[in-house]
Amino acid sequence: MAAIDDVYLHVIADGVVQAFEEIRQSATETVATGDETEVTALLEARLNRMIEEDQVWRQLVASVVRGKxxxxxxxxxxxxxxxxxxxxxxxxxxxxxxxxxxxxxxxxGEQLYCRQGLQRFLNGEYAWGGREALMIAYVRDGSTIETRLTPYLALPAQATNYAVESAPTSLGLGLYDASRTGHRRSFLYTHTPPPANDPGGIALWHLWVDASAAAAT
Known part of the structure; x- marks a missing residue:
């Protein structure tokens, strides 16, 4: 697939964070203490409601589906x-x-975030037909991309494990913690001959949102 323009990815990132802020205010206990599935279900519902309520979001997003x-x-x-x-x-x-x-x-922490999240985009489990994807962290302990993810991916072993081509670079959004990384992918398409069988790299947009109970007060 052709890459999605950064302008649209910024709009999507803004929308995801806006939706999260709203569910954090309306469902503070679940966001602060619930499991990942519960929080993501709330986020899915809010993002779909935004299609009805927000004209800009509706022009860009047709639907959001959890666990498809x-x-x-x-x-x-x-x-x-x-x-x-x-x-x-x-x-x-x-x-x-x-x-x-x-x-x-x-x-x-960042080990699980990468091993059971980021890695799935590199080995062809997820987003294998695209050039970009999102990683969302529900942060409950004050961690930031700069303090946790950046130094972790800078370790030589992890830079190799996760085929890092570009280290976390701030997206400059200002209102929330967001960075982009670039990675090589470790698979080749089986349905097309070379050189078209190489999927190329993938850009991951990391959105780390404050899911602590204190953030909603």
Missing amino acids: ESLSFDGAHLEKRPDLSIHLTSRTRRFPLIAEAKIIDAAR
Whole structure:
């Protein structure tokens, strides 16, 4: 797929964070203490309501689906379920913009975020037909991309493990913690001959939102 223009990705990032802020105010306890599935279900519902309420969002987003079944790049895995599939109005529904969410707290940190989140975009489980995807962190312990993700991906072993081509670069959004990283992908398409079988790299937009109880007060 052709890359999504950064202008549109910024609008989507803003919309996701706006929706999260609203559910944090309306469902403080769930956001601060619930599991990842509960928080993401609230986020999905709010993002879909925005289609009815926000004209700009409606022009860009057709629907948002949580846990939608999808195929891996080679069809070997039939029931991959990314956390959110954001179907865009100008893009085929076969290839939505994928968002994977993880909780960051005292027990769950950047290792899990990368191993069970980021990695899925590199091995062809998720977003194998696209050039970009979102990683969302529900942060409950004050962590930031600068203090946790950036130094972790700078470690030589992790830079290799996660095929880092570009380190976290601030998106300059100002109102929330957001960065972009670039990664090589470790698979080749099986349905097309070389050189078209190389998916190229992927840009991951990292949105780290404050899910602590204190943030809603």
